[in-house]
Amino acid sequence: MSRSVLQRGVNVAAFLVPGFALWLPSGYSYGALALLLLAILSLPQWLGKPVPRHTVGLALAITLMALVLLLDFDPSSGSLKALDRPIKYLAALPCLLMLAQWAPTCKAVWRGVAVGAWGAGCVGAWQVWGQGLERAAGHTNEIQYGNLALCLGVMCLIGLVCLWARWRPTERWALAGGVFMGLMASVLSQSRGGWLALLLLAPVLLWLALRWLPTVRVWRASGALLLAVLLLGGAFHDNLRQRTALAMEEVNAYVDTGEAHTSIGQRLAHWQLAWRLGTERPVWGWGSEGYEREKRSRAEHGEVSAFVTQFSHAHNELLDTFARRGGVGVLALLLFYGVPLAVFWPSRRRLERLATPEAREQDLAVRLVGVCLVLSYIGFGFTQVFFAHNSGNLFYLFMLAILSAMLVTPGAARSQA
Template sequence: MSAFLLGALTLLLPSGYAYGAAIFIVFAMASFPLWAKERLSDRSAVWLALVFAVMGAVWIFGADLDRGLSALNKPFRYVLALACIPVAFLYPPKGRWLLWGIAVGAAFGGLRASYDIFVLGYERAWYDAAHQSSSGVIQYGNMSGLFGLICWVQWAVFHERWSWRRSALMLACVFLGVLGSLLSQTRGGWVALVLCMVPLLWLIYRYVANHRFIYAVLGLLAVVMALLWHQSSYLQERWSLARDEVAGFVKNGEADNSVGHRLAHWKLAWDMGLEKPLTGWGEAGYAEQKRLRVEKGEAPPSVLYYGHAHNEWFDMFVKRGVIGLVGLLLFYAVPLALFWPTQARVQRPDGTIDPEALCLRLAGMLFPLAYLGFGLTQVYLAHFNGNMIYLFMVLFFMAAIRGHQRGHGGSV
């Protein structure tokens, strides 16, 4: 239930990601006597525990402790995820529930975005401009696209063993997931998903038959072409606007627009970070220094609109220095290495490729890979949904892989 709901409700309900995570946290607490004495011997579990603990400590380092207990809100979520690691590996979720939950989530993403645009008349999905109300347009738009891409991975690996109805249903989920991303206007997310396709296409080409790879690419092209035809004028307008905003910042220093204020944030964060490269300024120091530099005319007022630098790496550098950058690098690199589908990891004893193991590893790998891309234009981990989705998706996918290896994963 936790594995399915984590993906299925993320894009449908406010804080939808929390339902699946909360159910599992309650289960972990209730079953404490059953797993408390279990030794955490699985190497993947130990590595996940290490990077979760390090990243939780990173959030405490440089935090604004004058905020009181609220400063510990984010680190506390890492403590909860840490406590769930032994339970997840002792009672691993079945991979098919994770994958179908993501498929349902992708469908809800496209349907919710379409409802916002075509029924409610919003300019952007998940964003009510008339009331200046947003439920997380960039985060949800990015996640919708990521879920759609994971649906395509499922289709690419399994479509030959599925009925035509099931294959068509999964392609519809691919379409809806990517549509949700387009309607959210998250341009940085589109770039991140395109970057994910480079290793993804190579890995699928490596492990599936040539004709299946060709079908997979043709299926993806069909979805993309349909979306481009449907949204061509809209996409052209967004890219033209981005080009004009870059030119405006370069020529005149214009920072009162989407691209301009990002570039201003990046420049300021880099300059400040170089002044305290090891430890950074801390959250409170960053906010104070921004205010002082705006007053002196050293930075545009637009940098005061947000409490972060609109780039995961610049934000970590300016607030927590190289120490924070190392923690963030481990947070993404270690899970990526654990998921990476090497020949030995996806091969059965008879030498054939195990499609379930391949699909679970490719899907799990996409979370650190996509977050790396998302973080180029947005501080994804500044938001609770960004942290919780990553923590529990990475945990559930790795535990599901271990369950499948032990023969308890079932077929997808």
């Protein structure tokens, strides 16, 4: 495969990962499959080549998660279902190594992020106002759709603020519209977990932006964002108020009477059960089949509401991992969050090694998007097992690969923005 063809293929695939994520059914898979195909076809061009240390760190974190997930595989069962997730994780490794040699251009990635956010808003608007659905769910479910849309919207905001001087007016409007459309999609989904994640994400990003960007630019962007939030809040006031009031009612009902037949109630019941199961087998956990079997058994004995057996996970990433895979799984999950966060964190040493202000702005934008991705998933994981879904796994894995590749050649790969 020629260098020019491979580069164009990488750019297209890097565009598709965020760009098609919410437009189409399994839209997050198209770019991932394209990257895997390119990695296979270009194997002689990247295999054995030296890679940066941060790529090695990400590869080890991904491999560790894959190995922990493989603990659920029982060859004697005759079922290959338990191999589904580990295979996806292992498939991301050749893409990660290939991208370390062939970084996508910034233009391709930012366009993909903007198109993805616009797609989320358009799909949500059509489902609510065109089809009359109560909640927008995209082509997955309300929680996955709303949370990924929110993440894409915040990524658009980062690109807009960090690289403001680089964009043409039409590009600024495209990114600004992506911010609004991503937020609107989140509101239309009525996914409250995403709003909680935003409370974690916003102060960290604001602090980092104030540390590295012109103060006036940051506060103007914050004011514009606040205005957009107020407009959306006013337009959807009744829905937001009802969802918030319902959450409080369900919490009070669970505390007062143990009512678990509600969205919040079953989460609280799940969390208690998952913690109890994890403490009983704190090293290796119960395994996925053992966890489901034990949950049904305890529901039959009245130790937990039978309502929780209708759900396949504990609605909390950390607790679900603790119950299924014990402390070993929790350690792997923390590294799966922590290693990328350490890789992308915009430290003074990393930014000051770049020779020009333009290169520093580009590097900062990529790093803040990486921080946004990780912190968003941590926040989403508080009320949802995001990695129990293909959308959560593939978007995280392949966005990590794409963004980490953009850190490899800060002067060359980013100068094209």
